[in-house]
Amino acid sequence: MRFGRKPVRTAGLILLLAAVALLTLSCASQNSNPKAGTVTDRTPVLARNPDIAGGVLENGMSYFILRNSEPKNRIFLRLAVKAGSTLEDDDQKGVAHFVEHMAFNGTEHFAKNELVDYFESIGMAFGPEVNAYTSFDETVYMLEIPADDQEILEKSLLVLKDWASALSFEQEELDKERGVIIEEWRLGRGANGRVMDKQIPFIFGGSRYAERLPIGDPEIIKTVSRDRVIDFYKKWYRPELMSVTLVGDTDTDMLKTAITASLGTIPAQKDRTNRDYFPASTRKDPAVLVYRDPELPYTTVQILEQHHAVPTTTEGLLKDALVNSIASAVYNNRINEITLGGNTDLLAAGLGVQRMINPQQVSFLALVPAPGKYETGLSIALTELERLEKFGITSAELEREKTNLLQSVKQAWLDREKQHSANLAGAIVQEYLYRDTAISLQDRYDLFNRLVPTITLEEITKKIDEWFTGRGTLLMVTAPENASDIPSDADLLALWQNWTPTGPVESYAEENLDRPLFPEQAKAVPGTIEYEESLPFPGAFKWKLSNGATVIGYPTDFKANEIIMSAWSKGGISLVSDAEFPSAAIATSYSQMSGMNGFTAAQLQKILAGKTVSAGPWLDEAYEGLWGSSSVEDLETLFQIATLYFIEPGFTPEAWQNLYAQLETVASSRTSDPGEVFADLKIKLLYGGNLRRSNLTEELVDAMNPATSEKTYRERFAGAGDFTFVFVGSFNKDQLRSYSETYLAALPAGNTNEEARPSNIAFPKGITSDTLFMGIDPQSRVYACFGGNTDISPEDYELFDALVSLLDIKLRETVREAMSGSYGVQVGGNLVGYPEETYELFIEFGCEPGREDELFSAVLSVIEEIKTSEIASTDIDKVRENYRRSREEGLRNNNWWLSQIVTKDMQELPLETINDGERIPALITADKLGTLAREYLNTANYVKAILKPAKQ
Numbered sequence: 001m002r003f004g005r006k007p008v009r010t011a012g013l014i015l016l017l018a019a020v021a022l023l024t025l026s027c028a029s030q031n032s033n034p035k036a037g038t039v040t041d042r043t044p045v046l047a048r049n050p051d052i053a054g055g056v057l058e059n060g061m062s063y064f065i066l067r068n069s070e071p072k073n074r075i076f077l078r079l080a081v082k083a084g085s086t087l088e089d090d091d092q093k094g095v096a097h098f099v100e101h102m103a104f105n106g107t108e109h110f111a112k113n114e115l116v117d118y119f120e121s122i123g124m125a126f127g128p129e130v131n132a133y134t135s136f137d138e139t140v141y142m143l144e145i146p147a148d149d150q151e152i153l154e155k156s157l158l159v160l161k162d163w164a165s166a167l168s169f170e171q172e173e174l175d176k177e178r179g180v181i182i183e184e185w186r187l188g189r190g191a192n193g194r195v196m197d198k199q200i201p202f203i204f205g206g207s208r209y210a211e212r213l214p215i216g217d218p219e220i221i222k223t224v225s226r227d228r229v230i231d232f233y234k235k236w237y238r239p240e241l242m243s244v245t246l247v248g249d250t251d252t253d254m255l256k257t258a259i260t261a262s263l264g265t266i267p268a269q270k271d272r273t274n275r276d277y278f279p280a281s282t283r284k285d286p287a288v289l290v291y292r293d294p295e296l297p298y299t300t301v302q303i304l305e306q307h308h309a310v311p312t313t314t315e316g317l318l319k320d321a322l323v324n325s326i327a328s329a330v331y332n333n334r335i336n337e338i339t340l341g342g343n344t345d346l347l348a349a350g351l352g353v354q355r356m357i358n359p360q361q362v363s364f365l366a367l368v369p370a371p372g373k374y375e376t377g378l379s380i381a382l383t384e385l386e387r388l389e390k391f392g393i394t395s396a397e398l399e400r401e402k403t404n405l406l407q408s409v410k411q412a413w414l415d416r417e418k419q420h421s422a423n424l425a426g427a428i429v430q431e432y433l434y435r436d437t438a439i440s441l442q443d444r445y446d447l448f449n450r451l452v453p454t455i456t457l458e459e460i461t462k463k464i465d466e467w468f469t470g471r472g473t474l475l476m477v478t479a480p481e482n483a484s485d486i487p488s489d490a491d492l493l494a495l496w497q498n499w500t501p502t503g504p505v506e507s508y509a510e511e512n513l514d515r516p517l518f519p520e521q522a523k524a525v526p527g528t529i530e531y532e533e534s535l536p537f538p539g540a541f542k543w544k545l546s547n548g549a550t551v552i553g554y555p556t557d558f559k560a561n562e563i564i565m566s567a568w569s570k571g572g573i574s575l576v577s578d579a580e581f582p583s584a585a586i587a588t589s590y591s592q593m594s595g596m597n598g599f600t601a602a603q604l605q606k607i608l609a610g611k612t613v614s615a616g617p618w619l620d621e622a623y624e625g626l627w628g629s630s631s632v633e634d635l636e637t638l639f640q641i642a643t644l645y646f647i648e649p650g651f652t653p654e655a656w657q658n659l660y661a662q663l664e665t666v667a668s669s670r671t672s673d674p675g676e677v678f679a680d681l682k683i684k685l686l687y688g689g690n691l692r693r694s695n696l697t698e699e700l701v702d703a704m705n706p707a708t709s710e711k712t713y714r715e716r717f718a719g720a721g722d723f724t725f726v727f728v729g730s731f732n733k734d735q736l737r738s739y740s741e742t743y744l745a746a747l748p749a750g751n752t753n754e755e756a757r758p759s760n761i762a763f764p765k766g767i768t769s770d771t772l773f774m775g776i777d778p779q780s781r782v783y784a785c786f787g788g789n790t791d792i793s794p795e796d797y798e799l800f801d802a803l804v805s806l807l808d809i810k811l812r813e814t815v816r817e818a819m820s821g822s823y824g825v826q827v828g829g830n831l832v833g834y835p836e837e838t839y840e841l842f843i844e845f846g847c848e849p850g851r852e853d854e855l856f857s858a859v860l861s862v863i864e865e866i867k868t869s870e871i872a873s874t875d876i877d878k879v880r881e882n883y884r885r886s887r888e889e890g891l892r893n894n895n896w897w898l899s900q901i902v903t904k905d906m907q908e909l910p911l912e913t914i915n916d917g918e919r920i921p922a923l924i925t926a927d928k929l930g931t932l933a934r935e936y937l938n939t940a941n942y943v944k945a946i947l948k949p950a951k952q
Contacts, residue, residue: 043316046447049440052428053252057260059268060240061164064428065255066247068421071889073148075248075255076425079141079160080432083236085212086136086278094181094216095224095232097134101181102229103141104132105173107162112173113817115159119143120809120878122152123885127824134214137277137358138433144422146885147250157262164242165266169230178221179820185215187823187846189777190674191295195478202289203304203474208278209357239263240272243432247425280360282306283473288493294481295776297669297676299374301381302366303496304474305467309361311435319451323463326401326455328352330393334384334508337602340593342654344661345370346377351385353467358434363467371665374485375495382471383501391507392461402452403610411612411631413445414561471497480672517597517607518640522648527745529737536912537897539733545745548721548752552901553736554728558892561631563729565615565638566902568625569722571754574835576712578691582700583708586659587716588617588624590709593659594650596641601655608637615641617649617717621692622756622835623906624716625723632730639743642725646717646747651710660704667698674775678947681772682783685943686840690761719750724905728898756835763788763838769944773951780849781947782856786937787840792831794909795923796932800831802924803932804841805879806871810862815845821855822847833907841936852946860939867933871926879929880921887917 054064085096104126106112119130122145129144141163145156188196196213204210244263246255283306312318331351339346349367356362365385369377412419419441427438439447475496479486487495527546534541540554576584595601615628615638626645630638670676680695687693694700725744727736804827811825822845829841847855890896900914913919 041314041316043314043319045314046312046318046437046439047443048431049438049443051440052438053256057239057264059264059266060238060272061263061266062243062432063256063259063263064243064245064432065252065259066245066421066424066428067250067252068247068419068424069249070418070420070892072249072892073146073888074421075145075147075153075156075246075250076421077143077145077156077160078243078245078425078429079163080243080245080429081139081141081164081237082137082241082275082433083139083232084135084137085214085216086208087236087275088212088216088232089228091220092224092228092232093212094214094218094221095229096139096236097214097216098177098181098221098224098229099167099233099237100132100134100139100141101177102167102169102174103163104130105177106168106170107159108166108168109158109162111168112170113813117874118155119145121874121881122146122149123878123881123883125882126812136209136212136214140429140433146888147248153250153255153258154262157258160244161262161266164237164239164263167233169226169233171226174226174229176817176820180816180823181216181221182218183821183823183846183848185218185221186777186779186848188215189779190775191293193777194293195291195296198289198291199476202287202476203306203356204281205283207281209280236275238269238273239266240269241275243429245425245428245432247421247428249421277358280306280357282308282360286471286473286475286493286497288475288477288489288496290477290479290486290489290492292479292481292483292486295672295674296478296480297673298368298371298665299477299479299483299486300366300368301374301378302364302474302476303468303472304362304364304476305469305472306360306362306474309355309357309359311437313435313437315447315451318447319455320463322405322448322452323455323459324353325405326398327388327393327460327463329401329404330397330460331384331388333397333602333605334387335381336605337600338380338384339658340601340655342657343380344657345373346380347662347665349381349384351467355434363472365468365472370661371483371668372485374483374487378495379499379502382499383505385468386501387505387508388464390505392457392464394508394510395457396510397508398455398457398460400606400609402455405452406448407610407612409445409448411561413441414631415559416441416445418559471499480669511603511606513599513603513607517599517604517637518644522597522644523742524746526741527747528741529745536915541733543737543740545740547719547745547747547749549744549747549749550724551736551740551744552724552726552905553731553733554726554897554901555731555733556729556894556897558729558894560730561612562894563630563632563635563638563727563731564894564898565628565630565642565725565727566625566898567627567642567723567725568623568902568906569720569724569754570623570756570834571716571722572620572622572624572756573692573712573716574621574756574759575715575754579703580708580712581691582703583705584619584712586663586704587709587713588619590651590656590659590706591645591649591713592616594652594655596644596650597648598650600650600652611637613637613641615645617645617713619713619716621759626725632732635731635735636739639739643743643747646720649713649717651706651713653706656706656709660701663696663701663704664698667696667701670696674772674779674947677774678772678781678783678945681770681947682785682943682945685764685768685770685945686785686787687761688764690759692759693761718748719752720744720747721749721752722754726898726901726905728894728901758836760836763840763941764943765941767940767942767944769946771946771948773948775947775949778849778949779846779947780852780949781844781846782852783842783844783943783945783947784856784859785840785842785943786941787838787943788938788941789836789838790935792833792837792839794907794913795928796935797831797833797907797909798913798920799923799928799932800829800839800936802879802883802920803929803936804829805882806866806875806929807843807862809875809878810866811843811845811859814858814862815855819855819858821845821851821858825859839936849948852948856944863933863937863939867930867937871929873926876924876926876929880924883924884917884921891917 132141201210335349367381431438543551573584612631613634825845
């Protein structure tokens with residue numbers, strides 16, 4: 001977590017590790033009744049979306065087609081294969097995943113890396129638009145392509161056909177790809193990888209799933225023969241075990257014809273098969289697993305109970321899922337209320353139901369106790385579960401959650417013409433693989449409105465009783481090696497199974513919140529709009545308000561019911577002293593966790609039930625601001641919340657206790673994590689240990705003070721006179737005018753002439769480098785950053801991303817493909833034009849220990865080649881086309897427009913340049929990118945950090 005330049009956000013951060021084992025096994029899907037597998041459901045069967053055209057080709061392959069217009073001029077293709085790692089023989093562990101990799105390394109019609117080259121040439125990036133994944137029971141290939149070229153469609157279907165039936169498995173490419181897969185395996189090591197090594201066999205012990213992780217056995221990957229890889233491919237890549245899905249902005253009949261002409265020509269297998277799915281083991285007796293590791297940052301606890309997974313195929317099962325959702329949300333809200341209320345023994349907790357693998361789902365309770373507070377943290381979480389089991393939920397809680405569900409489906413329904421094709425394609429693949437019916441949004445809307453009102457308190461109570469038999473059947477604890485508060489396994493088992501509350505458990509008491517969020521007396525005298533200026537987009541405008549604030553509005557029809565906002569002003573925490581900096585850096589987190597206008601954050605959640613609105617403040621080095629979004633009907637609430645963040649922010653001691661406890665835990669635990677210590681090394685090399693660029697440390701937390709934090713916030717948000725508010729979306733201009741005058745223009749002006757102070761932190765001269773030896777697993781990382789002060793031209797702002805894109809392509813070709821040196825090379829950076837003109841461009845990759853220097857030398861060679869040699873026209877074409885296609889999607893996206901307007905306005909660049917779609921491709925030339933590389937990639941001036949395993 002970078003501490004200096006960006007706001008620190010801790011909500012939800014600490015629970016990440018607690019859920020990692022659940023979330024990384026397969027696609028998450030909240031299912032229906034955990035015990036419904038023993039019940040015959042006789043409610044009406046859910047109907048598949050009638051707009052989905054489908055069938056079975058003569059060779060046995062299933063196909064699904066759906067016309068959808070968002071994003072415009074795009075088609076999303078999916079090839080789903082019902083073959084994953086559970087089908088591997090003992091000597092093939094990892095081969096299912098190996099086959100997936102080989103699909104991008106040579107087919108009948110695309111030699112070696114020509115396939116990736118082709119998609120890059122049409123503007124589709126490897127990773128975001130061209131990708132695949134392998135799981136226990138399936139492999140799915142994914143493409144996104146333009147819809148305006150029939151040749152592209154035909155060629156893309158040829159790719160799917162080759163993937164399904166004509167991989168080359170050339171020995172040279174296969175041997176090179178071994179290294180890439182090993183690097184992917186290496187990327188997943190560390191403490192989390194070791195946790196998974198213990199937890200997966202514990203959860204799935206005795207079943208195929210316990211011994212067939214999709215990443216495989218690295219020793220087998222290194223040595224498995226070409227014949228054994230081909231054996232898996234020939235045995236399981238069968239048309240009757242595959243489906244092709246096409247969703248996008250084009251004619252359905254044409255797609256059906258194209259599919260038949262391409263994939264329909266794959267020969268049918270002589271003997272068709274319906275593959276068997278392996279059963280999942282289910283533990284009946286309580287069992288405990290404790291895993292300690294020197295690199296784990298803090299203690300996590302997970303209580304699980306396994307259930308047979310039942311696909312959501314009937315109205316009754318859908319209603320079960322809704323009941324689960326309500327009950328889980330109530331528990332999580334109550335825990336949130338406790339932690340935000342100042343209890344620091346439990347840092348975070350969450351409860352729910354989730355499918356883990358195809359045949360199994362679990363009820364889970366995950367929690368993070370404060371360091372040294374295992375028993376009390378666990379007791380708090382179990383007490384709330386006991387309260388839920390004993391008394392159920394209140395009528396008010398039920399009505400709030402019903403309202404939230406109905407509001408969420410209403411918002412989706414209002415935007416029913418704007419559904420994203422990728423989501424629709426995902427639902428179709430989910431039905432094919434997991435049998436969850438892909439219903440239409442109209443049916444979902446109708447079903448929610450019919451089923452949700454019928455949900456009763458009794459049904460909620462019954463559902464809660466089904467989650468756990470007693471206290472659950474699996475208890476998993478992960479802890480730092482030196483944690484002293486974790487009992488022995490036998491004591492843990494007894495504590496868990498025989499737990500009783502420390503005092504009487506009473507029913508949940510509702511609060512009296514019968515007062516408005518924004519009372520009439522809070523309204524000031526409305527201001528006025530002094531003048532209006534038209535902007536160079538249809539209907540866009542700029543208003544100057546009477547208090548000095550600026551409002552920019554761009555009405556769009558990209559979504560029928562979405563309005564997004566961004567507000568900013570100059571200053572930021574550059575204006576505070578070094579002594580105030582630690583407290584100032586968390587000022588907006590403190591305010592947001594405290595609530596506003598006398599309401600706590602938990603109370604606000606209740607008050608805003610049924611509304612589609614969210615907003616919050618942010619604070620970085622040079623700016624302060626607000627973010628927000630709302631539906632059309634809740635736009636006034638968005639204005640009210642934004643106003644209250646100026647005039648009635650909350651700063652409660654309970655919120656400070658919670659925030660401080662979270663930060664203290666994160667800071668004290670970071671030193672055990674090699675990745676975090678490596679991040680500290682980077683910061684030290686770049687900024688010389690300057691306080692304002694520091695990551696979170698115990699010293700910084702010790703220096704935090706609530707009064708200073710509140711003071712900073714109130715100073716930064718004392719007035720709105722120097723703020724610019726940008727609104728993009730489906731707003732009505734007259735309504736926006738009224739709210740802007742009533743709320744924003746009525747705010748105090750404050751200091752309207754603030755400017756951020758330059759940091760004067762110079763990028764180090766020459767080559768600065770250091771190596772960190774830390775970590776148990778054979779993992780190395782290499783980081784390099786180029787940076788400094790410079791004069792940034794408007795053209796540089798436009799071309800910097802193109803240079804990053806070019807580097808990304810060339811380093812993938814060299815480090816990953818040619819050298820098998822890394823799973824992937826990350827390239828990024830930014831130009832900062834205010835309050836001083838600086839730049840940073842970084843390159844980072846993981847690799848095998850011992851190859852750091854070799855691979856970094858290759859990186860420098862690529863950079864020198866870009867700087868000194870003529871950049872190939874094919875590479876320039878790729879960068880140009882990627883820009884064009886990305887812009888094409890952005891032009892129909894509210895977030896893209898908001899980002900463009902805010903960025904250009906902050907940079908004081910003409911907004912009309914956003915409209916000129918041909919200007920930047922014309923700027924992307926070999927000469928200009930070479931010049932840019934020479935300016936921003938000085939190989940005699942950079943910072944390099946290397947992480948190597950601890951010396952043995």
